[in-house]
Amino acid sequence: ACLGLADIKIWVLTGDKLETAMNIGYSCNMLRDDMNEVFVISGHTLLEVQQQLRSAKEHILGLSRVSSAGDVEKTDMFAEDSVFEETIIAEYALVINGHSLAHALEPQLEHTLLDLACLCKTVICCRVTPMQKAQVVELVKRHKRAVTLAIGDGANDVSMIKTAHIGVGISGQEGMQAALASDYSFAQFRYLQRLLLVHGRWSYFRMCNFLCYFFYKNFAFTLVHFWYGFFCGFSAQTVYDQWFITLFNIVYTSLPVLAMGLFDQDVNDQNSLRYPSLYKPGQQNLLFNKRQFFMCTLQGMGTSFLLFFIPYGAFSVTVKEDGSNFSDQQAFAVTIATSLVIVASVQIGLETHYWTAVNHLFIWGSLTVYFAILFAMQSNGMFGIFPSNFPFIGTARNCLSEKSVWLVILLTTVVCVVPGLAVSFLRVDLFPTLTDKVRHLQQTTKRQGPQEQNLRRVRRTSSRRSAYAFSHQQGYGELITSGKNMRTSTVSSARSPQRTPHSSNWIENMLKRKNEVSCISV
Amino acid sequence: MVKQEKASANRPDNTAFTQQRLPAWQPMLSAGIVIPGFVLIGLAFIGIGVALFVTSRGIQVLEIDYTGVEQNSPCFPCTDQNRKNCVCDVNFSIDTLFQGPVFFYYGLSNYFQNYRKYGVSKDDYQLSGDLSYFKAPSSTCSPYEYDKNNKPIVPCGSVANSMFNDTFKLFQIVNGAKKQVSLDGKGIAWWTDYNIKYRNPSVTPLKNAFNGTVKPLFWSKPAYELDLSDPANNGFINQDFLVWMRRAALPNFRKLYRRITDGDYAQGLPAGNYTLEVSYNYPVLSFGGRKKVVFSNVSWMGGKNEFLGIAYLVIGSMCVFMSIVMLIVYAKFKFPEED
Numbered sequence: 001a002c003l004g005l006a007d008i009k010i011w012v013l014t015g016d017k018l019e020t021a022m023n024i025g026y027s028c029n030m031l032r033d034d035m036n037e038v039f040v041i042s043g044h045t046l047l048e049v050q051q052q053l054r055s056a057k058e059h060i061l062g063l064s065r066v067s068s069a070g071d072v073e074k075t076d077m078f079a080e081d082s083v084f085e086e087t088i089i090a091e092y093a094l095v096i097n098g099h100s101l102a103h104a105l106e107p108q109l110e111h112t113l114l115d116l117a118c119l120c121k122t123v124i125c126c127r128v129t130p131m132q133k134a135q136v137v138e139l140v141k142r143h144k145r146a147v148t149l150a151i152g153d154g155a156n157d158v159s160m161i162k163t164a165h166i167g168v169g170i171s172g173q174e175g176m177q178a179a180l181a182s183d184y185s186f187a188q189f190r191y192l193q194r195l196l197l198v199h200g201r202w203s204y205f206r207m208c209n210f211l212c213y214f215f216y217k218n219f220a221f222t223l224v225h226f227w228y229g230f231f232c233g234f235s236a237q238t239v240y241d242q243w244f245i246t247l248f249n250i251v252y253t254s255l256p257v258l259a260m261g262l263f264d265q266d267v268n269d270q271n272s273l274r275y276p277s278l279y280k281p282g283q284q285n286l287l288f289n290k291r292q293f294f295m296c297t298l299q300g301m302g303t304s305f306l307l308f309f310i311p312y313g314a315f316s317v318t319v320k321e322d323g324s325n326f327s328d329q330q331a332f333a334v335t336i337a338t339s340l341v342i343v344a345s346v347q348i349g350l351e352t353h354y355w356t357a358v359n360h361l362f363i364w365g366s367l368t369v370y371f372a373i374l375f376a377m378q379s380n381g382m383f384g385i386f387p388s389n390f391p392f393i394g395t396a397r398n399c400l401s402e403k404s405v406w407l408v409i410l411l412t413t414v415v416c417v418v419p420g421l422a423v424s425f426l427r428v429d430l431f432p433t434l435t436d437k438v439r440h441l442q443q444t445t446k447r448q449g450p451q452e453q454n455l456r457r458v459r460r461t462s463s464r465r466s467a468y469a470f471s472h473q474q475g476y477g478e479l480i481t482s483g484k485n486m487r488t489s490t491v492s493s494a495r496s497p498q499r500t501p502h503s504s505n506w507i508e509n510m511l512k513r514k515n516e517v518s519c520i521s522v
Numbered sequence: 523m524v525k526q527e528k529a530s531a532n533r534p535d536n537t538a539f540t541q542q543r544l545p546a547w548q549p550m551l552s553a554g555i556v557i558p559g560f561v562l563i564g565l566a567f568i569g570i571g572v573a574l575f576v577t578s579r580g581i582q583v584l585e586i587d588y589t590g591v592e593q594n595s596p597c598f599p600c601t602d603q604n605r606k607n608c609v610c611d612v613n614f615s616i617d618t619l620f621q622g623p624v625f626f627y628y629g630l631s632n633y634f635q636n637y638r639k640y641g642v643s644k645d646d647y648q649l650s651g652d653l654s655y656f657k658a659p660s661s662t663c664s665p666y667e668y669d670k671n672n673k674p675i676v677p678c679g680s681v682a683n684s685m686f687n688d689t690f691k692l693f694q695i696v697n698g699a700k701k702q703v704s705l706d707g708k709g710i711a712w713w714t715d716y717n718i719k720y721r722n723p724s725v726t727p728l729k730n731a732f733n734g735t736v737k738p739l740f741w742s743k744p745a746y747e748l749d750l751s752d753p754a755n756n757g758f759i760n761q762d763f764l765v766w767m768r769r770a771a772l773p774n775f776r777k778l779y780r781r782i783t784d785g786d787y788a789q790g791l792p793a794g795n796y797t798l799e800v801s802y803n804y805p806v807l808s809f810g811g812r813k814k815v816v817f818s819n820v821s822w823m824g825g826k827n828e829f830l831g832i833a834y835l836v837i838g839s840m841c842v843f844m845s846i847v848m849l850i851v852y853a854k855f856k857f858p859e860e861d
Contacts, residue, residue, distance in 0.1 A: 202542075231772055237638035263544060313829035316772055323625040323820045324710055324778050325765075329636055332771035356544040380718050388646040394714025404823045407570065407830060414563060415837055422844050425556050429848075429855050443550050 002193055004121075006276035007283055009146075011123040013133045015156065018042070018097055021126035030122045031093050039120070041096040041104070049103040053112045060092055060119050094120040098127035105135050114143055133160035141165065147283075151192055153178050168192060198272045201279055202265055208287035209351055210261040212296045217253055217344050219300025220307060220416075224336060227308040239308070241330075241392050243377055244337045252341050252370045255362040256348045265354040267438050275438055303343060303416045310415065311335050314408045321402060330392050331399040334374070338400070339412040341370045346417050350424075353439075553852045557845050564841030571834030574823060581826040582620055584817040585629070588612050588800055589807065600802035612798040612815075621819050622790035623783045626705060628686065629776040631812040635681075635769045644679035644767070649758050651721035656735055669736050676735040677745060677758060683738040685766045687803045690779065690815065695795040703787050703796075705780035707755075711764035720764060722757035742803075776816055791817070 003010060010030065014021050018040070025031035031038060039056040043049035094117055096104065104113040117123045125136060133150075137160050141148050150160045153170035155177040161167030162181055169182030170189060179185035184195060228239050238245065272278060281287055315327045315335070345367050352359055374396050376382065383393040399405055428436050538544050549555075590597030590610070600608035634640070645663050648655040656676050659667040663678035675683075693700035709716075725731040728746045737744035748763060749755035758764075765777050782791065798815060806813055818825050 199542075232636040232638070233634045233773075235634075235636075235638040235640075237636050237641060263542070263546070265542070265546075269542075310833065312772065313833065314827060316774065316829075317776070317825055318827050319625070319627075319776075319778070319818070319820060319825040321820060321822060321824060323623070323781065323818075323825075324712065325627070325768075325776060326712075327771055327775055328768045329641070329771045330768070353548060355547040355549065358544070359546075380714075383718060387650050391646060393719045394712055398712050398714065402824065404827070404830065407574070407823070407834075411567075411830070411833055411837065414567070414841075418560070418563070418837075418841065418844070421551070421556065422560075422848065425551050425553075425848060426851060428551060429553075429851055439550060443548070443552075446548075 002273070002276050003196065006197060006279035008196065008279070009118075009121075009123075011117070011125065011136070013125045013128050013136060013160065015098075015128060016126055018095065018126045021124050022095060025093070025095075025122065025124050030124070032091070034091075035093055035121070036090040038093040038095060039116075041094065041100045043100050043103065046103045046106065046109070049100045050109055050112070052100075053104065053109065053116055056092075056094070057112065057116045057119065060090075060116075092120040093122040093124070095124045095126065098125070098129060098132060101125055101128060101132055101136070105132065105139065110139055111143070114139055118144070130156040130159050133157065134163040136160075137163045149196075151189065153189075168195070193273065194269070197276055197279055198269045201272055201282055204282040205266055205287065206261050206264050208292070209264065210257055211288055212292060213257055213260070213348060213351060215293065215296045216300040216303070216347070217257075218249070219297055220303040220344070221248060221340060223301055223304035224308045224340075227305060231312070237329075238333075240333050240337050241377075243373075243390075243392075244333070247373065248337075248341075251373070252366055253344050253348075255366055256345065256352075256359070259356075259359045259362040260348060260352050263354060263356050263358060264352055266435055268442060271438050271442055275434065278434055278438060281433075281435070299420065302419075306416050307336055307339055307343065307412060310412045311339070311408055314404065318404060320398070326398060326402070330395040331405075334378075334392070334395050334399045335405050335408060338370075338374075339409045341367065342409060342413050343416045346413060347420070350417065350421060553848070557849050557852070560841050560845035560848065564838045564843075564845060567834050567838030567841060569838075571831050571836075571838055573831075574834055575828065575831030577821050577823055578826050578828050578831050581821055582817075582819055583826045584614070584616070584620070585814055586612060586614055586798065586816075587812055587814040588798070588802075589812045589814070590802075591807070591812075597800060597802055600800075601805075601807055603805060608802045610800050610802055612800060613795065614798065615795045616791055616793050618793055619789075620791035620817060622788055623781055623819065624787070624791055625778060625818050625820060625825075626690070626692070626780045626782060627776040627816040627818065628688065628690075628779050629774070629814045629816050630686075630806065631774045631814070632809065633770075633775070633806070633811050634773050635775065636771055636773070640680055640684075641769055644681045645677070648677055649720050649767075651723040651758070653723050653725075653731065656723070656731065666738065669739065671736075673734065673736045675738055676732060677738065681767060681769065682763075683740045685738075685741065685763060686777070687740075687742065688813065689801045689803075691799040692782075693797045693799065694791075695797060700797060703782055703791070704785050706783050707761055707780050710761050710778045710780070712768070715764045715768065716759055716761070720758045720767070722759055728757050790819070 012021065012025065012030070014024070016024070022031065022038075037059065039052075039059075041049060041052045041056070043052050096113075103109065125132070128136070133152075133156075137148055137150055140146060141163070147166070148164040149166040149168060150157070150164035151168040151170065152158075152161055153172070155175065157169070157178050158181045161169055161178060166184070167182040169178035169180070169185040170187065171179035171185050172187050186192075186195070224239050225236075228237065229235075240248075267275075267278060311332060315332055318325075318327050320326045345363055349363055352363075377390055378392045378394060378396040380393065382390045432440075534540065588595070588597050588610070590599075590601045592598065596612050597610040599605070600610050602608075642662055643664075643666065645655055645660045645667075648659060657674055659674050659676070659678040661667065663675070663680075666675055666680050666683050667678045668674055690705075692703040692705065694703055695701075722728060723731040732744060732746055745758065745760070745763075746756050748757075748760040755761060762779075765779075768777075770777070800815075804813065823830070
């Protein structure tokens with residue numbers, strides 16, 4: 001249910017019988033009593049299966065054609081558009097058994113099957129062979145723009161796990177084959193929720209931030225040369241020291257972004273689980289698409305423009321305090337390089353939402369290391385050893401001891417960082433996304449203190465269905481619970497006092513509804 | 523029971539680091555931080571901008587272009603390439619006392635000292651006094667490493683070859699007579715350049731180190747005779763040479779030539795008429811360059827630079843304006859409390 005809120009479609013592929021699978025479906029809340037229709041496809045021949053599939057589809061589409069706006073008539077939309085499914089308001093379920101599935105997976109029917117399956121909220125395939133599991137997964141992979149995840153625990157799931165985009169194996173009960181063939185493995189099925197909603201989401205979020213920052217940083221670093229080209233006769237003179245160019249991406253700016261990629265969290269794990277719809281940005285590719293890339297690039301270009309032209313304006317007629325000039329190539333290089341490193345560090349600091357000790361260490365450490373290496377490389381000692389490799393001797397000392405240089409660096413940093421800050425603040429205020437709201441909530445909750453959190457419990461909306469699976473045919477349940485085969489009815493009531501009032505309910509329900517299965521809640 | 527033991531053996535690490543539970547500071551861009559921050563930055567920048575602008579206004583600068591492009595300019599006769607050792611006089615006047623210490627710069631325009639091929643054309647080993655490179659200059663200096671008789675050029679390369687060689691004498695006209703203003707050329711280059719980066723070969727007399735080499739093609743005097751009045755100012759540690767070798771970043775630049783610090787002019791240049799006597803040797807007209815002379819005094823922020831002051835004022839006011847906008851936006855669209 002939680003995963004359903006996150007817009008994740010769940011299909012069950014099992015080797016069990018139809019009835020068992022349906023009972024499991026009801027007990028997991030995948031099949032519900034209030035669903036409009038549960039289609040059962042159990043034809044034996046190709047034609048029968050085809051007929052059943054078609055009639056089910058028409059049933060769905062026929063009803064929805066009346067209710068929806070009427071834009072569902074195009075037949076060619078069926079092939080790729082997943083938006084089409086959302087116009088279906090009612091809820092349907094599809095149950096198909098292995099025999100029919102074999103027919104339905106034939107090339108002429110597979111599109112029909114896929115369309116029908118995607119129109120339904122839940123799909124349960126029972127009596128499937130391992131090969132068919134893989135085939136179903138492949139069908140979805142090939143024709144839909146969706147990412148597939150297959151989770152299983154036995155050796156019969158291995159082919160399915162291998163076919164899907166992401167394979168998850170449960171290690172334990174049935175041995176390690178599934179776990180060995182999978183991308184992720186853990187011990188219990190319920191951990192899947194955490195894997196997807198917490199770690200999967202964090203992973204996507206971190207990856208997108210990482211990429212965005214990396215492009216921004218490198219554009220800011222490189223495009224300064226583009227602007228400089230206009231003023232150096234397009235001779236490809238580098239603005240920076242050779243050593244700075246070598247070390248920039250390796251030493252000065254790599255560790256902070258690595259720490260962000262490893263530890264950043266926008267929303268903590270409890271809230272990620274509590275609000276599954278936070279998962280949607282990942283599915284809809286919202287955090288890093290062409291537009292975001294373009295924005296990153298633009299920001300990098302703007303930063304490089306400011307990084308060059310502010311020192312340009314300041315350096316064209318500048319001199320040192322003692323009158324000697326220092327509008328030379330090397331001082332210019334050191335000023336721009338220092339501004340760049342500071343701007344990059346401030347930017348990563350603003351983009352990190354979750355400052356662990358490691359983040360602090362890496363960010364401040366990178367800045368310190370930059371200055372340490374700068375002064376070390378431009379010191380007398382290094383020049384003494386390798387004169388022609390360190391031509392920047394003395395520049396850092398002469399340049400960074402001038403107040404005007406620090407004023408230039410301060411101005412450049414503020415001008416590069418402040419627009420981004422203002423834009424993100426305004427965006428959060430004017431168009432808050434769900435993530436922003438949850439983060440705000442998180443922060444106010446933290447401020448209120450932990451004792452108040454216990455009062456806000458998530459209300460469980462699922463109807464309490466059983467933990468037992470019963471056969472569809474009228475079995476022994478009635479017999480057992482009527483107490484006829486017990487020695488004394490008082491003994492049974494003493495053992496489980498809660499059971500007796502419910503048992504009368506159960507019998508009544510059983511008598512009322514013959515086709516459905518009702519179970520006692522324990 | 524057995525299953526549980528096996529499970530705990532396979533259990534992954536449960537430390538705070540591996541389970542992403544590290545304690546952390548989670549800052550949020552809340553209005554309470556951002557808006558006052560912007561106001562603070564804005565006000566601080568306006569303050570700095572005002573200080574810079576006022577200081578810059580107080581600096582005096584006098585620029586005289588003496589290239590001699592127009593027919594009626596005093597140095598026009600010297601622009602003829604065939605005239606050697608041309609001297610021209612440029613007259614100017616100062617209205618108020620030019621506060622001392624006064625710094626005398628020469629400036630060049632449209633001169634791309636930052637051109638890459640030009641910039642790599644020097645030999646660092648030669649310039650740090652390594653005699654082996656006197657005999658065999660490195661190939662980075664080409665085509666200025668050997669002359670047509672195949673003798674090594676010291677110092678090689680086009681940066682050294684193109685050294686600025688105009689010289690200036692400044693006179694004040696007092697009662698019709700020329701009174702020379704003494705110009706001080708000590709310490710105009712960086713201390714690190716003079717003492718560490720550039721070293722003369724440790725041969726005395728210096729002239730002997732240059733046996734078997736020739737001076738750069740454009741120079742009129744060899745390196746060991748650059749300053750006949752001061753023996754410590756010859757060779758590669760000549761102050762003018764060092765100032766020239768520190769390549770400028772932009773195509774219009776100034777380099778320090780001399781200081782006016784002693785004698786009668788220690789307090790500055792008094793108001794009056796002056797004559798600048800220029801030994802015009804450096805040709806710039808062929809590439810559309812211009813030469814000029816700049817007199818300036820300095821302050822704690824360096825020379826006259828209105829850009830920084832104005833930039834700070836502009837950015838400061840924009841920050842304050844942005845903070846007002848953000849305050850309005852925040853007040854109108856208060857953050858929703860519940861999801």
